[in-house]
Amino acid sequence: MPLAIAAPPPNIVFLLIDDMGYADLSCYGSKLVNTKNIDQLAREGIRFTQFYVSAPICSPSRTGLLTGQYPQRWRINSFLENRESNTKRGMAQWLDLKAPSIARELQKSGYATGHFGKWHMGGQRDVGDAPLITEYGFDTSLTQFEGLGDRILPLLETYDGKPPAKHALGSDKLGRGEITWMERAKITGAFAARAQAFMSEAQENKKPFYVNLWLDDIHSPFFPEKALRSDGTKKTLYNAVVQSMDDQLAPLLGYLHTVPNTIVIVASDNGPEPGAGSAGAFRGFKGNLYEGGIREPLIVWGPGRVKSGLVNEKSVVTSVDLFPSLLKLAGVTLPKAYIPDGEDRSDALLGKSQLLRRRPIFWKRPPDRPGPAGERFPDLAVREGDWKLLSMTDGTAPQLYNLGSDPGEAKNLASTEPERVRQLTEKLLAWNKTLP
Known part of the structure; x- marks a missing residue:
């Protein structure tokens, strides 16, 4: 009997959207936008309804995604800001290089690894001595004002005849990378194009790739193109950015349909900013531990590997599950000293099972988000x-x-x-x- 031939390791693309509510994609119920390109991934893959992030705000949520561990273990409890603020809140200035990194493990196993988009785990405001993104296991990176290395910084165009304002929060003074200024409305497309070029190069070199495409959209400030601004209200501008984001992803998602053996994951890092996005039927928003702050969309797509057309309403999956799950899919063994806070949910991600999880999930509120006076979160x-x-x-x-x-x-x-x-x-x- 002939020996079975092991399947080659899959390419993995992790598309993370910033500050998007559970109900902001049309495939999750929005009637205000038509996110047809992301919706196509949902139709051709699996849409999960019980996915959680490890924190209701950016830096700790991203730390959980990268490390597979609760971010508080690395003293990242809220968004990283300037040195004084980080110290005052009892936080690290950046993610410790000793922390686990899914990119590092895949890189050691032969993957080409790239990070394109928002980082926010060190190297923002006045913290210019943080490690470069490439020190966490990425071969290359392109980020924005909350990370170091080559970066794209936004110009806020108001279409009133005045020069657009620069929005850098101090990043333009930190050096340590080439800076490109670009109209904010077009930056998603630029990150996607650089990611696609990296994937093409990996294909030419016959290497599997792992790519973070962690968008700066749809976080405020909201500056869509002039034709989408309409009445200029916060909600209108927000939904215009959601629509524009989906439109700008079309070339990349079309390209990925031509790349065999590829798994794409789509999620968001935390709930919506009040007055902007929507958590749908869920209570709460960015910064608190009610469902609206921590329950997010999750779409997994991968023709030939991921079942098509499923809606998984049973499996409770959390962001710290992705580290062990994606390593399992890549055929990579967990590091010996690694202590996971998540579980291997690779069968659920592929659509092979909807088994219940074994362990509880825990959260801790960001210390700087106490809630309104007299009604603490x-x-x-x-x-x-x-x-x-x-x-x-x-x-x-x-x-x-x-x-x-x-x-x-x-x-x-x-x-x-x-x-x-x-x-x-x-x-x-x-x-x-x-x-x-």
């Missing part, structure tokens, strides 16, 4: 099965929701389920004690 949260508990750091003020019957977190069941509250609180506080 919960500090901690845990989900196990359909049950989700939110509480303060000492376990007080519990809120308990059954997400199976109440995904909008409208009915607090803490008073009627005291034993469940006790059990989940115990697990949540025990997890919190493991953090620095």
Whole structure:
């Protein structure tokens, strides 16, 4: 009997959208835009309805995606800002180079690795001595004002006859890379084009590739092209940027349809900015631990490897699952010293199973997002099965929701389920004690 020939490792493209709400793509229910190019990936692949990020704000969420570990383990609890602010909030100035990196593991296994777009794990504002993105396992990078190395910085065009304003937040003074100024409305297309060129080169060199295309869109400030600005309200401008983003991705997504053995992952890093995006039926938004802040779209596409036309409503997947899952798909063994916070969910990503997860998921609120006076947002949260508990750091003020019957977190069941509250609180506080 002939030996089975192992499948070649897949190309992997991770498309991460910035600050997009759960319901901002038309394939997730938006009636205000027609994201036909991303929708096509959803139709031809799998659309998940229970995907979570590890934090409701950018820097820690991205840390969870890169490392597969809860970002608080690396003292990244909120968005990285200037040195004084980072120190005041008890945070690191950048992600420690000792942290795990999915790109580093794939690079060591022969992958061509590239990062194109937003980084925000060090090298922003006045932090000019952070490591370069390439030191985390990427062969090449092109970023924006929240990372070092070659970068594209935006010009904010208001179409009023005045020169466009530069929006750099200090990045233009840090050096350590070539700077290109570009109209903000066109930057997504530029990142996509550079990513496509990198993929083409990897193909020519007969190497599998791993590419982060982590867009600066659709984060504020919102500056779409003039024809899309309409009444100029925040909501209108936001949806115009969503539409423009999808349009600018069309050439790259068309190209990927010609590249065999490729898996594309589409997600967002956290919930929407209030007054801009939509979390749909979910409560909350960017910065808090209700579903609207941490539940995000997840689309997985890969003709010949990923099942087509599925909507997975059962599998609870979290961003820290991607590290072990993608390494498994690439045939790469986890590092010996690596302690995963996530689970291997590769079968779910391929559409082979919808098995329930084994371990609970935990969250910690960014310290600089306490909520309105007199109505503080919960500090901690845990989900196990359909049950989700939110509480303060000492376990007080519990809120308990059954997400199976109440995904909008409208009915607090803490008073009627005291034993469940006790059990989940115990697990949540025990997890919190493991953090620095």
